[in-house]
Amino acid sequence: MPRRYKRKEGVRPRIVSWTTEALQNAFDEMDKNIMGINKISRQFGIPSRTLRRRYAAKNKTKLTLGKHPIFGFENEKRLVKHILKLGEAGFPPDRRSIRMLAYQFAEKLKLKHKFDHESQRAGNEWCKSFIERNPELAIRQAEGLSVARAKGLSREEVNNFYELLAKVMIDNGLSDKPERIFNMDESGIQLNNKPGKVIAKKGAKVVNSVTSAEKGETMTIIACCNAIGNFLPPAVIIKGVNKKTEFEDGLPPGSKVYMNKKSAYINTEIFYKWLTEHFIPLKPQGKVLLILDGHSSHSTAPDMLQAAADNDIILLCLPSHTTSVLQPLDRSVFGPLKTYFNHETNQFMRMHPNKKISRYNAGALIRNAWLRATTPANALGGFRGSGIYPLDPNALPDTTFIISDIGLSRQNAGESRGPDEGDPQTSRILPQTSSLSYHHPELDNTSETVELCVPVEAERRAQTPLPQTSSSTCCQLNPVNERENITGLDQNKTPPNSILASVHRESPSILIDPEVLEDISIVDIGDDTIEQFLAGIEEKETPSKILVQASPIPQIPLTMAKRTKQSADILNSKEKIKEKKNMAEKKNKRVKPKLDKSNKTETTKEKRKFKSTNKKTKEGSDKENDTTDSDSEETPTTTYYKTRGKKTQGLPVKKTKRDNQESPKDTDDNYYCIECFDSYQHTKSKSDWIRCISCQKWLHEICTLFRNYCSRCGKLKALSNST
Known part of the structure; x- marks a missing residue:
């Protein structure tokens, strides 16, 4: 079925040339009853039949020619409004979801339609026409927003940050000194090329593009710039221990390379090195403001915070989950940097198809991308867009807070209701x-x-009549x-x-x-x-409720995790440094006893084990000497021992009268099975060890047919009994 009707050549198109205003004027003339309807029709350019039909129904709404939408104009407006509400809540529907929603909407309204009943979706052509009929809708590429950012990006947190920023700038005389306002952040890159859209043969099923590896090595770039567009040379973090001079080949002049043993991410030690070896030597004299996020590597080390305070550096922390809109480097620098780096990697693979992108040749690629992305225009745009400089608390649009505003309004509505009141979305009569x-x-x-x-x-009301x-x-x-x-x-x-x-x-x-x-x-x-x-x-x-039932609007609660949320704050103030030092001392006190316990040497353990073994052996020998006569008169019993914690196979472990008798491991001789010659120290058998009551030698329980004797002694015992 064609999506758009194409008129045949030579046919005069039907165009509605009259306007709603002309229709209203024609109605006024017809109310006066002075001119005939045909004359009024010619005067205002409205067909006489249209004028008669609309005047009889008092209908002044101008509709389109041809077939009307399946849902009608009013229900289609409701569908559009519901789609916009889903987008505002942070869950914009895709085309497939809209097609499924349209089918369910038509079924609930019991309308005649030609949608697919098997797939229970509207057609692709209907979806295209629906978007064209409603210009407020468009197909856009959505950007991912984590639940934590959706909850944390609130007006209150952002306003508190702007208030603290204004106070710091005024108190330290930085309002008119943009060269002293810096922003620092880090971002990871993959040493691999990502193929994008290419031109290939039409109709080709598969279009392959060679990449350097399945997943390239990760490297972290530390960037820093000020509000007038000047950038410090980048610093690169690589996973490893031994640093080689080849890693710095090709990097921009003045760049640093730091090695991290565990991963390629930043930690407290690397940030302290960057601050003291890279930032402090290049910063201007006097007080400077360094804006950064609240990562643990930036805010937990007391030595680092004290070093920043001693060098007139004010560390201003951004609120949690707001860096995507308040951090200048995130807004306008790292995006172009990764795009240009991907261009460089693709070009490198075309020029050197036999080579692999590694840490040895990544310096030149980073340099080319860095020079193209770190322009003054990008830096100034980031500071201006985030409202940091020039200071503008209204720089962020209202759409930035739309999700948190909706959640806050619902939360406030729930708190304002009494215990007996229902949900405000379902309460229609109050x-x-x-x-x-x-x-x-x-x-x-x-x-x-x-x-x-x-x-x-x-x-x-019938039970309590009211006065009339x-x-x-x-x-x-x-x-x-x-x-x-x-x-x-x-x-x-x-x-x-x-x-x-x-x-x-x-x-x-x-x-x-x-x-x-x-x-x-x-x-x-x-x-x-x-x-x-x-x-x-x-x-x-109602149609509105049908839409809500078919596609409910999700609600994101504003409750945060148990971990304390980081708000805007000055990290290296005297109070904060003192607090961090106290926390570090308490942590060291808790960790020290654990280290002392874990540092016990093997010699100490062996000494304790040797003393306990000697004590048991001595006590066992004393008891054996005292009770030799009594034991010889009693019925002999077999001694059972489990093999180093191994379970027996269906046989219970029996107790002996000599509780302190030594095991095969404690004896100096006869420590192997006399039947299979298996050593007690290296045995793999799960059977228990027993001691022959005649020869006092050790063997596995399953290696003999006689209960209390080894095979040799058991046979001798049997022969003596037979004679």
């Missing part, structure tokens, strides 16, 4: 102390049924058939059936939501009648 008439101009031409979510009162007064408010309740879709031609018609009732000003009146008032024109509301009316339409659904 008791008021005085009558109030509500008019919503956007919904004058909208007609839909009503749903009641909250009862009018906790007790029925002469003053009342009049309106008319028009029940609407849920299957009808009223168009502009029928909007001004008066329904034949109307319900009249009266509501009294002395009794608690009812504030009805604008969506409920869509079907109420002129009413004399009464207490009993309004209850009956609302009870009759309680289970009916």
Whole structure:
């Protein structure tokens, strides 16, 4: 089915040349009854049949020619409004989601449509036409926003940062000195080329592009610039221990390379080196302001904070989860840097297809990308866009806080409700102390049924009659058939059936939501009648509620994690340095006992083990000498020992009368099985070890057929018993 109708050649196009203003003037002339309808039609350029039809229906709405949308103009506007609400909440739908939502919407409204019932989605052509009919919608590339940033990017945190920034700049005389306002940040790059969009043969199934590796090595670049567009040479962090001079080949002059044993990310030690070896020698004399994020490497080391304070450096921390909009380097430098670096890597692979991008040849690639990205225009744009310099608390648009504003408004609405009140999104009727008439101009031409979510009162009015007064408010309740879709031609018609009732000003009146008032024109509301009316339409659904049920608007709670959220603060103030020192001392006190326990030498353990073994052996020998006669008269028992914690296979471990008897491991001889010659120290058998009561030698329990003897002694015992 074609998406757009193409008119045949030679056919005169039908164009609606008249305007709504001309139609209104024609209606005025027809009301005067002076000229005929044909003359009025020629005077205002409106077809006579169109004029007669619209005048009879009092319809002044100008619609498009041809077939109208499946949902109608009003329901399509509701669909557009719902899509915009999803985008504002941080969950903009894609084309597939809109097609599924359109199918469910049409099914709920019981409209005739040609959507695919098998896939339960509208067609691609309908989606394209829908976007073209509504110019406020467009296909855009969405940017990922983490839940933490959505929660943390609030107006309150940003305003507190601007207030602290203004105070620091005024107190230290930096308001008119942009060359002393710096921003520092780090970003990672991958030593690999990413193929983008290319030109290839039309219809090709697969288009391959050679890359340096599946996943390249990660390197971190530390960048720093001031508010007049001057950049410090970059510093590069590489994973490893031994630094080689080849790693600095090709880097911009003055660049530094730092090695990190665990990873290529920044830590407290590297940041301290960068601050003392790189930033302090290049900074201007006097006080400077260094704006950075609240990473632990920037804010936990007392020595680093003290070094910054001693060198007139004010460390201003950005609030958590706001660096994407408040950090100048994130806004305008790192994006172009990574784009240009990707261009350089692609060009390197084309020029050197047999080489691999590594830490030895990455310096030249970083230099070329650095020179193209670190321009004064980019730096000035970052400081201006974030509102840092020139100081502008209103630099960020309102769309930046739209998600947090929605969550905050819902949270405040929930706190303001009482324990017996319902959700504000589902509560349509609330008791008021005085009558109030509500008019919503956007919904004058909208007609839909009503749903009641909250009862009018906790007790029925019939049980507590109210006094009657002469003053009342009049309106008319028009029940609407849920299957009808009223168009502009029928909007001004008066329904034949109307319900009249009266509501009294002395009794608690009812504030009805604008969506409920869509079907109420002129009413004399009464207490009993309004209850009956609302009870009759309680289970009916409106198009707006159908959209919410089919595609609910997600809510992001503003509750943060248990970990303390970092707010804007001066990191190297005297109070902060003292606090960090106290925390470091407490940590050292807790860690020192653990280190002492873990540093016990093997000699100490062996000494303790040797003493306990000697003690047991001595006690066992003393008891054996004292009870030799008594033991010889008793029935001999077999000694069982588990093999170094290994479990027995179905045989219980028996206790002996000699609890302190030595094990095979404690004896100097006979430490192997006399049957299989398996050593006790290296045995792999799970069987228990036993000691022959005749020869006192050790063996596995499964290596003999005699319960208390080895094979040799058992046979001798059997022969002696037979004779």
